[in-house]
Amino acid sequence: MSTRKIAPYGDWESPISAESIVSKTRRLSAPRASPKSGRAFYAESRENGGTTIMEILKDGIKEVLPDEYSCKNGVYEYGGALYAILPDDRIIFSNKDSAVYILNPDSKEVTKLTGDSKLRYSNFEANLESPWVLANQEDHEIDTPEGIRNYIVAINIETAEVKRILDTADFYYEPSFNPDGTKLTWLEWNHPELPFDAARLYTASWHGDSISDVRLIAGKDREGVAEPRWGPDGSLFFGKEIGQYRRLFRLLPNGDEQREVKADGLDNAEFGGLRWFQGSHTYAPLSDQHLIACPVILGQTRVILIDLESGSWEDVGDSERLSEVMLDSVARLSDTSALIVGAGETTAKALYRINVEGSSKITQVRGSTNDVIPGKFCSKPILKSIRSKGEPERELYGFLWLPHNPNYQAPEGHLPPLIMTSHGGPTSYTGPGLEPRTQYFTSRGYAVLAFNYKGSCAHGRAYREALWGNWGLVDSDDAAEFAENLTATGQVRSGGVGITGVSAGGYNTLRSLTRHPETFAGGVCLSGVSDIKRLDDSTHKLESDYTDHLVLAPGVDKSEKDRICRERSPLFEAHKITAPLLLLHGVLDKITPLDQAQEMAAAIEKAGGEVELIIAQDEGHGFSQPKNVKLWLEEEEKWWRKTLL
Incomplete structure (x- = not known):
C-alpha cells in the first residue's frame, strides 16, 4: 500500500518535465483522402519549424515531402x-517561398508550377474531371492593407495558366469544385464586414475556364455561414446560424430547397467552424446517407454520425480521446470511415481513423508526442458555469483542472493556487482537450482554469457578439468574476490567483491586471497587446475592420475610436498594476511588435511596479521553437512560485 507524501500545493514533484513537453512534439493537421484512389495524407510539423506531408499506409506512415520543402502559406497572414490531392494522387501545395509546386508522393519528385514573390496561394481544390485547380490568390504588389488584393483563381496543372475567375469582393474563403467538376462554391464578404456573421455563400457553373449562373445560396441576412462542403452525391452542405446556434444545411443536387440536417436533441450545438483561419474541416459527408460531424456544445466537442434521412445520430467518438476538434481536422476516407485530428480529456492531440460501420472502431494513426503523459497523472477537466455578480448579469463558462498527482496530497485545510488562462482571438475559445502545459502545472499542485469569456465562439451567437463594442471591458470583468467565484466558494486559495494569455489573451491578462488589481497576485503575458490604436494602425488586411467591431458599440460615432482605444489600452493604465508581471515577446513579431512589450515594461517600472521582460531574438508572434517554448514554460513556473505560493 503506497503512502502519499504531504507537501504544499506547488511543491509536488512531477514526472512531466519541460523537456518532455517540448521535445519530439508535432503539430498534426489537414487530413485528406483521394476520392478516386483512397490514398490518404496529412500535414505534420518538423522540428525545424517547417511542415511536411505524410502518407498514411496500411501498416504505418511515411514522409513524402523532401526536407528542402515546407508546406505552408501566408494568405491572410x-x-x-x-x-x-490531384486526381492522379499527386499533391499541389504552396511552399515556404510562396510558389506553387506539385509533389509526386511515390518518387518524391517536386515540380514548380508557378511562382511570383508578390503572390501567395492557399486552399487548393482539384477538379476531379479536368486539369483545373481552384485556389485563393493574394496579390501583394501593393503591400498595404488597403493595397492587397484577394482573388479566387483557377490553375491549370498542365499548362501552368492561372486565371482569376472571381475578383470583385474584398475577401474570399474556401473555394471548391463539386464531385463531377461542373460547379464550384465559395464564401465572400467585403469591408467593413467580418466573416463571423457577414460571409455569403455562392455557387456557379464551371465551363472549363470560366463561370456562369452565379447564385447566392446563403448569407443574405447575416446568417453566420460557414464551412461549405460538397458531399459525394453532389449535395452542398454548409453551416448557417438559425437563432443562436449554427446548424448544418443541405442543398440537394440540382435542387433549390435547403434542408436542415437534423440532429435531434442537439439544439444548442454549433456545427461548422468559421474562424480567422480559412479552411476549417470539422465535418465530412461520408455518403448520401451518413455524415460525420464534430459539433461543439459550450466548448466541448462530440464526434457523431448523423443519418441524413432520419435525423437520428450516435456518438462514434469518446471524450477520453476526442473532446476537442478544431480547425482543419476532419476528412472523409470512405463511405464508412473518416480521419480526425483531435485531443481528449486524457489523451494529447492525435490523428485517428474512425470506422463507423457496425460498432465504431477508433484507431490511432499518429500521436502528437512521443512522451505520453501517464494516465494516473492526468487531471480531468470540469466544465464550470457561473452566474456573474456584476452587471450585466450573465452566464460564464470555462474548464477547470484541479491539482492531481497520485504521489502527493496537500496539508489538511490548504487550498491550491489558481492559474487562469485566457485564449486568443479574442473570438476564439478553449476546449477541454488534454494540453501538456496544463498537466505540467496540475501535477505540481496548481489548479488551472481556461475561461471562455464573453466573445468566445462555440457558445452561441449572443455569447460571441457580447464582445462587440466591449473588448477590454466585459472580458476582463469575466476574468475577475471567475477568480472571485472560485475563491469565494473555497475551491482555490484567496490571494493565490494568477492570470496568463497569449496575443489577445495577453491583452486580456494586462487589462485584467489594470482593472482588477486586487484580484490577481501575478501575471504572465506572451505577445500581448498593450496599445490598441497602434495594433489597429499596423494590423493586416484580414483584421483591418476587427478593432472597430471590438471597441465601437452600436451607435457610437467612429470619431470616438481613438479616445476609446486609449482608455482601453493597458499601456496608459500601467500605474494601476500592483501584481508582478512577466512579459515575453519575440523580436520578429509582426502582429504585436516588440515595442508594445518594451513600452509596457518601461511604464510599469516608471510607476514603481515589478516587471520582467524576456525577449526571444528568433521568434515572431507567440513562441513555437522548442528552446523558446521550454524557456517560456520554465520562466512561467518560476513566476508562479514567486507570486502564487
Whole structure:
C-alpha cells in the first residue's frame, strides 16, 4: 500500500518535465483522402519549424515531402488550407517561398508550377474531371492593407495558366469544385464586414475556364455561414446560424430547397467552424446517407454520425480521446470511415481513423508526442458555469483542472493556487482537450482554469457578439468574476490567483491586471497587446475592420475610436498594476511588435511596479521553437512560485 507524501500545493514533484513537453512534439493537421484512389495524407510539423506531408499506409506512415520543402502559406497572414490531392494522387501545395509546386508522393519528385514573390496561394481544390485547380490568390504588389488584393483563381496543372475567375469582393474563403467538376462554391464578404456573421455563400457553373449562373445560396441576412462542403452525391452542405446556434444545411443536387440536417436533441450545438483561419474541416459527408460531424456544445466537442434521412445520430467518438476538434481536422476516407485530428480529456492531440460501420472502431494513426503523459497523472477537466455578480448579469463558462498527482496530497485545510488562462482571438475559445502545459502545472499542485469569456465562439451567437463594442471591458470583468467565484466558494486559495494569455489573451491578462488589481497576485503575458490604436494602425488586411467591431458599440460615432482605444489600452493604465508581471515577446513579431512589450515594461517600472521582460531574438508572434517554448514554460513556473505560493 503506497503512502502519499504531504507537501504544499506547488511543491509536488512531477514526472512531466519541460523537456518532455517540448521535445519530439508535432503539430498534426489537414487530413485528406483521394476520392478516386483512397490514398490518404496529412500535414505534420518538423522540428525545424517547417511542415511536411505524410502518407498514411496500411501498416504505418511515411514522409513524402523532401526536407528542402515546407508546406505552408501566408494568405491572410494566418495562412489557409495547405494542400490538395490531384486526381492522379499527386499533391499541389504552396511552399515556404510562396510558389506553387506539385509533389509526386511515390518518387518524391517536386515540380514548380508557378511562382511570383508578390503572390501567395492557399486552399487548393482539384477538379476531379479536368486539369483545373481552384485556389485563393493574394496579390501583394501593393503591400498595404488597403493595397492587397484577394482573388479566387483557377490553375491549370498542365499548362501552368492561372486565371482569376472571381475578383470583385474584398475577401474570399474556401473555394471548391463539386464531385463531377461542373460547379464550384465559395464564401465572400467585403469591408467593413467580418466573416463571423457577414460571409455569403455562392455557387456557379464551371465551363472549363470560366463561370456562369452565379447564385447566392446563403448569407443574405447575416446568417453566420460557414464551412461549405460538397458531399459525394453532389449535395452542398454548409453551416448557417438559425437563432443562436449554427446548424448544418443541405442543398440537394440540382435542387433549390435547403434542408436542415437534423440532429435531434442537439439544439444548442454549433456545427461548422468559421474562424480567422480559412479552411476549417470539422465535418465530412461520408455518403448520401451518413455524415460525420464534430459539433461543439459550450466548448466541448462530440464526434457523431448523423443519418441524413432520419435525423437520428450516435456518438462514434469518446471524450477520453476526442473532446476537442478544431480547425482543419476532419476528412472523409470512405463511405464508412473518416480521419480526425483531435485531443481528449486524457489523451494529447492525435490523428485517428474512425470506422463507423457496425460498432465504431477508433484507431490511432499518429500521436502528437512521443512522451505520453501517464494516465494516473492526468487531471480531468470540469466544465464550470457561473452566474456573474456584476452587471450585466450573465452566464460564464470555462474548464477547470484541479491539482492531481497520485504521489502527493496537500496539508489538511490548504487550498491550491489558481492559474487562469485566457485564449486568443479574442473570438476564439478553449476546449477541454488534454494540453501538456496544463498537466505540467496540475501535477505540481496548481489548479488551472481556461475561461471562455464573453466573445468566445462555440457558445452561441449572443455569447460571441457580447464582445462587440466591449473588448477590454466585459472580458476582463469575466476574468475577475471567475477568480472571485472560485475563491469565494473555497475551491482555490484567496490571494493565490494568477492570470496568463497569449496575443489577445495577453491583452486580456494586462487589462485584467489594470482593472482588477486586487484580484490577481501575478501575471504572465506572451505577445500581448498593450496599445490598441497602434495594433489597429499596423494590423493586416484580414483584421483591418476587427478593432472597430471590438471597441465601437452600436451607435457610437467612429470619431470616438481613438479616445476609446486609449482608455482601453493597458499601456496608459500601467500605474494601476500592483501584481508582478512577466512579459515575453519575440523580436520578429509582426502582429504585436516588440515595442508594445518594451513600452509596457518601461511604464510599469516608471510607476514603481515589478516587471520582467524576456525577449526571444528568433521568434515572431507567440513562441513555437522548442528552446523558446521550454524557456517560456520554465520562466512561467518560476513566476508562479514567486507570486502564487
